[in-house]
Amino acid sequence: MTKNWKSPKQFVCLFTQKAKILFNEEPAALTPKKVYLVLANLVKDLIYDDWLATEQRYDARQTKQVYYFSIEFLLGRLLDANLMNCGMENMAREGLKELGFDLDAIMPLEADPGLGNGGLGRLAACFIDSLAALQLPGHGCSIRYQYGLFEQHIVDGQQVELPDTWLQDGFPWETKRSDKAVHVRYGGSAYMRPDGKGGLECVHEGYSSVLAIPYDVPVPGYRNHTVNTLRLWQAEYTPDGLFGQGQGGDFRKVLQYRDTTQQISRFLYPDDSTEEGRKLRLMQEYFFVSAGLQSIVRHYRGQHRDLREFDRYVALHINDTHPALLIPELMRILMDEEGMGWEEAWRITVASTSYTNHTIMPEALERWSIPLFQSLLPRVYLIVEELNRRWLAAYRRKFPGREDKAEQVAILWGGQVRMANLAVVGSHSVNGVAELHTKILEESTLHPFYEVYPERFNNKTNGVTHRRWLLESNPPLAALISDTIGTDWIRHPKKLKELLPYRDDPSFQEKLAQVKQDRKDALVRWIQETRGVAVDPHSLFDIQIKRFHMYKRQLLNILHVYSLYLRLLDDPDAVPLPQTFLFGGKAAASYGEAKVVIKLIHTVARLIDQEPRVREKLKVLFLENYNVSLGQRLFPAADVSEQISTASKEASGTGNMKFMMNGAITLGTLDGANVEIHRLVGDENCVIFGLRAEEVQKYYREGGYSSWDLYRQDEEIRRVLDVFQKNPLFSQLYEDLLRRNDEYFVLKDFAAYREAHQEILRRYQDRPGWLRASAVNIAQSGHFSSDRTVSQYARDIWKVKPIRV
Ligand code: GPK
Numbered sequence: 110m111t112k113n114w115k116s117p118k119q120f121v122c123l124f125t126q127k128a129k130i131l132f133n134e135e136p137a138a139l140t141p142k143k144v145y146l147v148l149a150n151l152v153k154d155l156i157y158d159d160w161l162a163t164e165q166r167y168d169a170r171q172t173k174q175v176y177y178f179s180i181e182f183l184l185g186r187l188l189d190a191n192l193m194n195c196g197m198e199n200m201a202r203e204g205l206k207e208l209g210f211d212l213d214a215i216m217p218l219e220a221d222p223g224l225g226n227g228g229l230g231r232l233a234a235c236f237i238d239s240l241a242a243l244q245l246p247g248h249g250c251s252i253r254y255q256y257g258l259f260e261q262h263i264v265d266g267q268q269v270e271l272p273d274t275w276l277q278d279g280f281p282w283e284t285k286r287s288d289k290a291v292h293v294r295y296g297g298s299a300y301m302r303p304d305g306k307g308g309l310e311c312v313h314e315g316y317s318s319v320l321a322i323p324y325d326v327p328v329p330g331y332r333n334h335t336v337n338t339l340r341l342w343q344a345e346y347t348p349d350g351l352f353g354q355g356q357g358g359d360f361r362k363v364l365q366y367r368d369t370t371q372q373i374s375r376f377l378y379p380d381d382s383t384e385e386g387r388k389l390r391l392m393q394e395y396f397f398v399s400a401g402l403q404s405i406v407r408h409y410r411g412q413h414r415d416l417r418e419f420d421r422y423v424a425l426h427i428n429d430t431h432p433a434l435l436i437p438e439l440m441r442i443l444m445d446e447e448g449m450g451w452e453e454a455w456r457i458t459v460a461s462t463s464y465t466n467h468t469i470m471p472e473a474l475e476r477w478s479i480p481l482f483q484s485l486l487p488r489v490y491l492i493v494e495e496l497n498r499r500w501l502a503a504y505r506r507k508f509p510g511r512e513d514k515a516e517q518v519a520i521l522w523g524g525q526v527r528m529a530n531l532a533v534v535g536s537h538s539v540n541g542v543a544e545l546h547t548k549i550l551e552e553s554t555l556h557p558f559y560e561v562y563p564e565r566f567n568n569k570t571n572g573v574t575h576r577r578w579l580l581e582s583n584p585p586l587a588a589l590i591s592d593t594i595g596t597d598w599i600r601h602p603k604k605l606k607e608l609l610p611y612r613d614d615p616s617f618q619e620k621l622a623q624v625k626q627d628r629k630d631a632l633v634r635w636i637q638e639t640r641g642v643a644v645d646p647h648s649l650f651d652i653q654i655k656r657f658h659m660y661k662r663q664l665l666n667i668l669h670v671y672s673l674y675l676r677l678l679d680d681p682d683a684v685p686l687p688q689t690f691l692f693g694g695k696a697a698a699s700y701g702e703a704k705v706v707i708k709l710i711h712t713v714a715r716l717i718d719q720e721p722r723v724r725e726k727l728k729v730l731f732l733e734n735y736n737v738s739l740g741q742r743l744f745p746a747a748d749v750s751e752q753i754s755t756a757s758k759e760a761s762g763t764g765n766m767k768f769m770m771n772g773a774i775t776l777g778t779l780d781g782a783n784v785e786i787h788r789l790v791g792d793e794n795c796v797i798f799g800l801r802a803e804e805v806q807k808y809y810r811e812g813g814y815s816s817w818d819l820y821r822q823d824e825e826i827r828r829v830l831d832v833f834q835k836n837p838l839f840s841q842l843y844e845d846l847l848r849r850n851d852e853y854f855v856l857k858d859f860a861a862y863r864e865a866h867q868e869i870l871r872r873y874q875d876r877p878g879w880l881r882a883s884a885v886n887i888a889q890s891g892h893f894s895s896d897r898t899v900s901q902y903a904r905d906i907w908k909v910k911p912i913r914v
Contacts, residue, residue, distance in 0.1 A: 112158060114197055120151075120204030127151055136208045142278060144210050145188065145218045148201065149281035152191050153327070159914075160327045160336040166912060167246045168412065175247035175424040175907045176405055177237065178398060178432035181230025181377065182251050182339060185577065185737030186219040187282050187326075190238075193581055194329040221736045223257015223275035223377060224341070226695070227656045228763050229467050231573075231737065232542075232895075233428055235763075238574040239899035241330035241337045244911040247903075250401040250432075252393060253283075253324050253341035254377045261695045261734040266711030270698050283324040283341065291403040292318040292350075293396055299487035311445055313488040319370045320345045321400035331576055331600070334914040342400045344373035382699050388485065391477055395486055398435045406442055416447050420460035424907040427536070429467045430475045430528035436462060436535030437492040445488070451495070463538035463906045465569070466529065467760050469546070469554045470660070475528040482526050493531065497521045500534050507561065517557045533558045533565070538906045540569045543761035543782040545802060553806075569902055570782055571761040572895035575602045578767045579890075583745040585624045586771065590887070593617060602894035605887060612884040613877070621880055625772060628745040635742060636730070644728060648687035649873055651776075652768070653751035654735055654743055657696035657703040660758040664842065665855045666690070666751055667710045669862055670729055672829045674716060677723045685870055689728040691743065693735030705841050707731065712835055740764075744771045749869055752777030753862065755853040757802035759783075766893035772883040774872070776865055778858070782893070789889040794882040796872070798865035799858040808854075816851035825863075826856055 114120045121136075127147045128136050139147065167174060192198040202212045225231065233249065240247035257273035297316030304310035326339040346367045372379075373392050380386040405423060406416075414422065427433055436458055443454035468474075483490040497520040508514050516522060520530045533539050533555060539562075541547030547568035551559045559566055580587045580599060590598060594607040611617040626646070633646040653666050670690050676683040692710050696703035714729035732739060750768030752759075752775055759781035769775060769786060775795040777783040780802065787795055800808075808814055820826055830846070833839040846856055873879050891897075903909050 113155065113195075114200045114204070117200060117203035117207055120200055121207050123151055123154075124148070124204060124208065127154075136210075141210070141215060142218050144205070145215050146279070146281055148205070148215065149188055149219070152188065152195065152197070152201075153282060155195050155197065156191065156327045156329050156336055159329070159334045160338075162334070162914070163336045164338075166914065170912060171412065171414075171422065172246050172912055173422050173424065173907075173909050175240070175245070175426060175903075175909055176250050176401065177233065177240075177247060177426045177428060178250045178401060178435060179230065179233040179428035180251065180394070180397075180431035181225030181227075182222075182233045182237070182249055183225025183227070183230035183737060184222045184234045184339075185231075185741070186216065186221060188219050189216050189581055190577055191282075191329060193576065194241075194331050196332045217738070220275040220278065221257075221738050222280065223273040224251065224254055226258040226377065228761075229429055232571055232763060235572065235574040235577075235895040236899055236902075237328045237337065237339060238576065239572075239895040241328045241335050242333070242574075242576065243896060243899060243903070244330060244333055244335045244913060245899065245903050245909055246337070246912055247907075247909065248337050249328070249339035250397060251339070251341055252374050252377075252397045253343040255375045256377070258377050258695065259698065263707075263711065263731065263733045266708050266715075268696055268704050268707050280324075282326050284326075286323045286325055289404060290320055290322045291400050291407075292347075293321050293344075293399045293403075294318050294488075295392065295395075295485055297487060299491055301491070308450075311488060311491065313445075316487075317366055318347065318350045319373065319396070320347045320350065321396060323400070323404065335912075340401065340404070342374065342397045344370055344396060346370035380699060384481070387477070388481060391481065391485055394431050395434050395438070395489070398432050399438050402435060402438050402442060406446075416443065416449070417453065417457065419443075419457050423461055424909060425462045426902075426907070427462065427464045427532060429465065430532050433464070433475075433528045433532040433535070434486075434489060436531060437489045437496065440492050440496075441488060444492075459535055459537050462536045463540075464532040464536040465540050465542065466532075466546075466550055466555070467542055469549055469760065470758065476525040477528070479521065479524050479526060493520060493526060496531075496534070504561070514557050518561075529555075530558075533562075537565060538567060539565050540567050540906070541760065542569065542571045543785065544568050544570060545757070545779075545784050546760040546781060549757060549802070567905060569898055569906075570785055570893075571763050571766070572893050572898035573763050573766045573770070574896070575599075575770060575891070575894045577741075578744065579770050582741040583624075583628065583771055585627055586621075586745065586887075589617075589620050589624055598891065602891035602896055605891035606889065608884055608888035612881045612888070615877075617884070618877060618880040621772065621883060622876070625746075625748070625883070628771075632742055632746040636732075640730075640732070642730060644689055644730065645687050648689045648728065649748050649870075650689050650691065650746055651749040651751060651869075652691045652693075652743055652747040652773075653753070654691070654693040654732075654740060655762075655764050657694045657700070657706060659702055659706075659845070659853050660755050662753050662755060662853055662855055662858075663692065663694070663710070664706050664853075665753055665858060665862055666692075667706065667713055667729075668829050668832070668855070668859065669866060670727065671713050671716075671832050672825055672863065673727060674713065674720070674723050675825075675828055677726055678720070681722055681726075684726045685874065687726050687728075689730065691730050691732060693732040693739060693743065695735065702841055702845060705838055708836070708838055709832070709842065713832065716835075740767070744768055744773070747771065747773035748873065749773060750775045750777070752780070752783050753799075753858075754778060754780045755858075756780040756800050756805050758805075758853070766890065769886045769893065770890040772887050774869070774879070774882055774886065776869055786889075786893075789892060790882075790885050794885045796865045796868050798861040800854055805854065813850050813852075814854075814857060816847055816856050819856050820847060823856075823860065826859055829859075 259270035262269045294316040299313040301309045328337040379389040443449040598604040744767045750773040752765045761781040778799040833843045
């Protein structure tokens with residue numbers, strides 16, 4: 110196998126061979142989709158040798174390895190990223206050209222992998238990219254979902270969910286490893302009995318077993334020959350999986366078992382509003398955790414090491430609580446399969462495991478009903494029960510008589526298993542994802558745990574990979590940066606700071622302005638071609654792209670746009686320059702209010718489009734089915750980054766960092782990582798508004814403020830809320846804001862938000878000032894590279910070191 114393509118000519122030759130092998134066709138006869146598949150397979154061949162060599166090297170060095178367990182990995186397209194990492198993009202471009210194909214037309218044919226949906230999943234994808242780039246031995250572990258969250262369509266201004274069939278044409282980057290399959294057990298009954306040696310052993314019988322088959326995806330580093338692995342598990346049934354139950358001839362049971370098994374890896378986030386859906390989610394969580402751990406322990410055993418040293422060689426990370434069953438599952442393996450006692454197994458489990466929390470929203474903290482948990486995972490339940498017993502006993506010794514506190518820290522309480530409490534008790538490290546978020550965890554959400562284990566708590570502010578979000582998504586900006594300060598920033602993103610001296614340089618500013626205009630023009634062309642909508646490329650581009658959630662306050666944004674509309678009706682000069690407001694994001698299928706906000710955005714967009722006095726100045730556009738590849742078009746084209754969550758609610762945000770890296774100015778609240786962005790760039794280079802986190806929390810403690818009073822006092826707010834008369838659907842939002850007292854402070858922050866927008870317009874009209882701010886944001890964004898974040902995890906939590914090739 111060739112290591113690298115030496116010339117476009119050699120590429121053409123390899124491509125022709127591969128087309129023959131895969132499709133038995135000449136290149137000229139291939140459809141564009143097939144060109145993509147041939148090319149992807151060629152790139153995988155390039156990576157293969159290094160992939161094997163990396164694994165061998167890790168084993169030979171007996172190095173400590175990290176396994177990052179996450180229910181989501183929102184990868185985005187891989188062809189471009191892999192070509193970039195191998196340094197073969199130009200060769201492929203030239204070679205394809207000789208064959209009569211255009212690489213830029215081929216790349217968009219790749220479907221976005223449906224393996225994630227939001228910030229948490231995209232963070233996991235950034236982290237495995239950074240692990241490989243930093244030559245750290247670290248791998249991802251997740252589920253091979255056949256269908257992603259859903260494909261969002263907009264019909265009559267409303268979100269409609271269609272299946273996301275991302276796997277339809279295959280996923281050329283994966284390799285199925287049937288030889289590495291393991292079995293995962295569900296159901297049956299479990300009890301303890303004397304083991305004949307004076308102790309107890311567990312019997313688990315009558316369970317059904319599901320076959321877990323790994324599909325491995327290579328994760329190449331940036332031009333460094335390191336290739337780590339993302340292991341995705343798929344569930345399959347086995348004819349003998351229904352232990353002792355199928356043989357009785359009850360074929361209906363067998364069919365039911367087969368159906369349930371096949372459901373396990375079918376959908377990302379099954380609907381949890383039904384008991385069936387919740388059961389499926391719990392099965393998924395146990396599925397990839399058990400399969401992943403079994404394969405890790407088996408590999409460890411293959412290295413002939415003493416299992417008592419497990420934590421010296423293995424770090425297990427749980428990305429939020431979805432993989433928290435890893436804790437009792439590791440206990441099960443160490444005790445039941447390896448014969449260890451509780452104390453020793455517990456020491457190893459805690460020493461190996463670390464946990465990241467991603468939200469303080471109480472409804473997002475996972476809880477399972479005990480009857481469901483117990484019937485599905487009887488053996489694991491016994492372990493959780495014993496763990497809870499020991500933990501509470503120790504806790505009550507420390508805080509005698511404080512049952513109020515014991516209730517807060519219990520793992521089992523009120524008929525439920527609380528996953529966050531399990532995760533904290535079973536991990537040696539608990540981290541939040543931005544300074545403010547970690548502070549809130551320590552002082553309130555997880556305070557009772559912080560009192561017992563202050564040393565476990567630490568902050569790791571999120572980051573994003575600048576390779577995808579700058580180098581790959583914005584080539585003209587990357588080129589300008591390299592022309593100005595050289596290319597060292599690519600390997601050392603902190604060096605972006607070297608741009609600071611150029612912030613007032615007129616020639617640099619001129620080029621920066623051109624790059625932004627170029628990216629805006631490209632977006633405008635794409636919107637015209639794909640959506641048939643015209644957008645003024647010289648208007649200010651103000652963008653809010655993220656999942657729809659009431660706390661993220663897309664509602665505040667659209668109500669403000671509506672207020673601009675009303676003002677323009679009165680006075681056509683009320684707005685000094687044309688503005689385009691772009692929205693994108695999915696609402697959970699069962700999240701009624703968030704879906705109504707999407708409808709409201711479309712309603713306001715139509716009102717504006719139909720009003721000649723307004724449409725020259727304002728444009729609202731909702732871009733459907735927001736995903737990674739759409740994000741890659743939008744971040745580079747933004748002038749303003751909307752980061753307007755209710756202070757204290759957004760754990761970190763990562764879109765804020767992608768906008769900053771691409772030179773947009775943040776318009777935001779002091780929430781999540783906005784606090785750190787603001788500290789780095791200063792008041793001159795971002796616009797901050799609204800209630801602070803402490804104020805919000807004070808209101809919550811004291812029962813809120815009166816939105817009715819505000820409504821009565823502020824005439825503009827009264828006029829704006831008229832928009833809710835346009836459709837009976839919107840009465841729900843009216844209820845939220847007035848009758849239910851505006852839980853997310855939309856009206857409370859309205860005046861400050863309006864003021865902040867006026868400040869943005871003032872600053873935008875000062876061209877040199879605006880370009881300086883843009884430059885400062887890019888220069889300071891190196892801090893938000895996930896390379897920084899992952900280095901901190903590696904040093905402080907995982908204790909792993911780079912392994913050079
Ligand atoms: C948090 F709890 C969750 C979740 O279930 N999904 C998810 O995407 C996000 N998140 C936070 O909302 C963001 O503030 C944060 O930046 C991101 O996780 C990554 O930490």
